[in-house]
Amino acid sequence: MDPKNTFFSCDWGTSSFRLLLVERHTLTVLAQVSSREGNAAIDKSWQQAKQPPAQRLDFYLGVLQPHLQKLEVIMKMSLKGVPIVISGMASSTIGMAELPYKPLPFATDGTNLQTKYLPPTARFEQPILLISGVKSEDDVMRGEETQLVGCALENTPQLQLFLHPGTHTKHVQVQHGRAVSLTTYMTGEVFSLLSKESILAASVEEGGQLEEGNNQQWFAKGIQDSQQANLLHNAFLVRTQDLFRKATRQENYFYLSGLVIGSECQDLVRNLPARIVLAGKPVLVAHYSAALHVLGIADKVPVEVKNGEDVTIKGQWAVFQGSQMEKEDA
Template sequence: MRFLSCDWGTTSFRLKLVEGPELRVVAAATSKEGNAATFERWQQARQPPEQRLGFYLEVVRPHVRRLEEQAGESLAGVPLVVSGMASSTIGMLELPYRPLPFAANGSDLLTRLLPATAGFAQPVLLISGVKTDDDVMRGEEVQLVGCGFAATEQEQLFLHPGTHAKHVLVRQGRAVELKTYMTGEFFALLTTESILASAVESGAGGLDQPAHAQAFAQGVQASQRGNLLHEAFLVRTNRLFEKLSKPENFFYLSGLLIGTELRDFPTDFTGPVVLAGEDVLVHSYEAALRQLGITGRVASVTIQGAEAVTLRGQAAVLERAQAAGQLLAPPSQ
């Protein structure tokens, strides 16, 4: 297994050279060249539609060169696996969503192979997202695949915290239900653009600081007893009446929003839960699940890192494409 992993989101770009069965990252490059910024530049360039793919690959090319410099060798012919928003309306090439249900091993996700060319030396395997009748996700489906859900009778739940948090129910090896929660985006808006912005401040130490953990717990409790629109305003009065410091208020608001999201956790669910995402977020969700008593009634709560599940998911999709003859493995080094 050797491939270039591209996790191309709305606001960020991540490229990694991945090697071996253990999916070791041997070189990496990141930038703020997310799909939104790239699409805006594409519109400003006023190029014909048929040149759009090439425009996006020109964004990727210098990052591939950086990886070649780090690795000390040419990466021509090494497959580039791209997941995230690159297959969306603001991406390099729009692919249709695959309707739920889909196999949790990634075997039936929609993909598109873009062969290597003289201008771009890597074959590209572009992975599309999935949809229900009223919801969508792009990128998280690959992370779900990377979690390695077993094809069992017992229902399993995939929780992905983030800007747009995802809850996906897995049944008999298939993802069958999806819900999105704008928790992270609401938090960002409230802490930067609303009247609450002057009442909060990010605090060092996170939930490892007892005062922060206590404020977070207070926010989770508040989420269960009242209306979010009222409880959110109390973030302002917490500071106005000096009940909480700005950093404590920051974690209070975090607990309030995460707790509000988790009010939707199915009351009859008792199977395993997999929390997959960035460390800070998954540990906040783990604390909220524990405080709400959910941890005590489900089979287990397992934490998976965002990078690990992304790489495993991309590798699984790539292996199936190679096995089907859609993409030849790169020459051995």
């Protein structure tokens, strides 16, 4: 294998790090490493090290370097000079180099996203393309914009929705080949707080799959109840269902999941797009796909499901191809 036919795909989030060696023509993953060395943890270590601000980038590259070496060991070859494309929180205030957000709208082919080229040096021999996030007047995202590019949505006058579930779920409206609006829902974070930190923590039990036992029925009930009453009332039912032995704690877990996802989707029910592209981690995508079916949304508009890792790679490669860095690399 010729290293010149590869690139590194780096998804560097707040709490996790993933680096993949990817074959350019087929976008096949050849090898990968991951860790919990997210930007939040590295930033904390940086603050504790009390180094000059000018050394911040080198500090982060020092974290990245051992992972590159691991991939060289796995591949049994030198990967010197192979470019790295990084998206996620690495371009934020807690990352290696802060980049300004790209204001909406932006082209969904990735040609006008905000990027920064970091040339190779004697100490770090890989060139880097750092991709920044996107902002509206009152919202932001970092990382999801690259996944949206990787979805290759059609250039059409019809309004399409890119839905990325997560800690802070993103709904991005796309029209005429441009992302035109962005809405964030703190669905994952609210679910985590309710299920782990609130009085409801004693009434739920994590574990099991959506399709096991009665989990799917209780999840669907949570979705349906979310459309009928306020979340702040519905959430307390999780406690009383446990007290009155109406549901097991695992069933309650899925009921609560249905409540928060269903509450998020209220806006979607009222304003249906022409098409929905759902992309993210498989477990979350499965939950949202089920919710869209329970709400009848999937019966009214087409829903396309994509794997988050796949669209990240495709998006990074598309941005790289449209960048000045690609011309220098050719």
